[in-house]
Amino acid sequence: MLRGNALYGPIGILVLLLIVFSLINPQFMTPGNMVAIVDAAAVPVVIAVGLTFVILMGSIDLSVEGVMATVSITIALMLRNNVNAQDFGMWALVVGLGIGLAFGLVNGLVYTKLRLPSLIVTLGTWFIGLGIGSFLFPGNPPAIQDEAFRSLSLTRWLGLESSDFIALAVVLAGIGILRFTRFGRMLYAIGGSEELVALAGVRVARYKLMAFVLAGFLASLAAIMMTAKLGIGNVGAGTNQLFPAISAVVVGGTLLSGGRGSIGQSVIGVLILTVLGNGMILSGVTPYIQQAVVGVIIVVAVVAANWRSRRPLRIIK
Numbered sequence: 001m002l003r004g005n006a007l008y009g010p011i012g013i014l015v016l017l018l019i020v021f022s023l024i025n026p027q028f029m030t031p032g033n034m035v036a037i038v039d040a041a042a043v044p045v046v047i048a049v050g051l052t053f054v055i056l057m058g059s060i061d062l063s064v065e066g067v068m069a070t071v072s073i074t075i076a077l078m079l080r081n082n083v084n085a086q087d088f089g090m091w092a093l094v095v096g097l098g099i100g101l102a103f104g105l106v107n108g109l110v111y112t113k114l115r116l117p118s119l120i121v122t123l124g125t126w127f128i129g130l131g132i133g134s135f136l137f138p139g140n141p142p143a144i145q146d147e148a149f150r151s152l153s154l155t156r157w158l159g160l161e162s163s164d165f166i167a168l169a170v171v172l173a174g175i176g177i178l179r180f181t182r183f184g185r186m187l188y189a190i191g192g193s194e195e196l197v198a199l200a201g202v203r204v205a206r207y208k209l210m211a212f213v214l215a216g217f218l219a220s221l222a223a224i225m226m227t228a229k230l231g232i233g234n235v236g237a238g239t240n241q242l243f244p245a246i247s248a249v250v251v252g253g254t255l256l257s258g259g260r261g262s263i264g265q266s267v268i269g270v271l272i273l274t275v276l277g278n279g280m281i282l283s284g285v286t287p288y289i290q291q292a293v294v295g296v297i298i299v300v301a302v303v304a305a306n307w308r309s310r311r312p313l314r315i316i317k
């Protein structure tokens with residue numbers, strides 16, 4: 001379960017990064033750059049929330065980029081665009097979210113019924129999603145001409161994109177689910193000791209299935225948000241989104257082995273990596289050095305998160 005001081009470490013790292021980069025470059029702490037950081041974090045936050053549900057029970061979901069590819073192309077072709085004559089309006093978004101639910105359902109069913117490792121199952125659906133998206137791709141990226149849909153990215157309230165508020169709503173909903181529902185409590189319990197939960201008569205498979213369905217739904221929501229930002233349907237809408245999101249969950253302190261972590265920690269992890277990337281770009285750090293620094297941060301975060309859970313003679317696989 002989540003310890004009371006679990007957020008202190010990640011928040012301390014975030015504050016330290018803000019101070020360091022503000023000293024290195026005066027432009028870093030300007031309102032415009034702070035808004036840019038929030039805008040850049042919106043989509044990764046939604047993905048990270050979905051992954052947190054799965055990782056808390058000791059599993060993994062690698063299908064995110066495949067889901068986003070299929071959803072992005074599908075909704076772009078269903079909305080008013082420059083490639084075909086279709087115009088289903090906001091019903092396209094319902095279909096897009098349904099696709100995410102379907103991917104999550106397939107992941108959960110194959111994982112629980114066939115008892116295959118979640119890594120292998122979701123790796124397969126990742127490539128299935130990419131394949132479907134590539135098959136649907138019409139040759140030229142369909143430019144979306146639906147202004148109502150584009151407003152998800154173009155409209156700003158209080159200086160922030162509409163998608164930022166969607167991400168905030170997802171975070172609040174995720175926190176509520178984990179804190180106040182039986183589903184949330186069971187995810188922690190399954191991650192802590194699935195065998196004991198099963199012996200208590202709990203239908204573990206049901207909760208695992210629900211976690212994957214929820215992760216698929218949030219991956220499709222992230223695809224909708226990214227497509228609104230890009231203004232086109234793009235098979236690569238989810239490219240380079242998966243592993244940074246997993247890294248953010250880990251950096252925030254959620255254990256990959258399950259049983260400990262929170263939505264708040266994952267959000268802080270996203271902000272740490274977003275601030276780190278933004279600050280290094282403003283400081284003129286080369287991309288290769290940026291990757292190395294992020295790698296060091298991830299290793300240090302994993303060591304710190306697992307330090308108290310070490311046990312003598314424990315075998316690490």
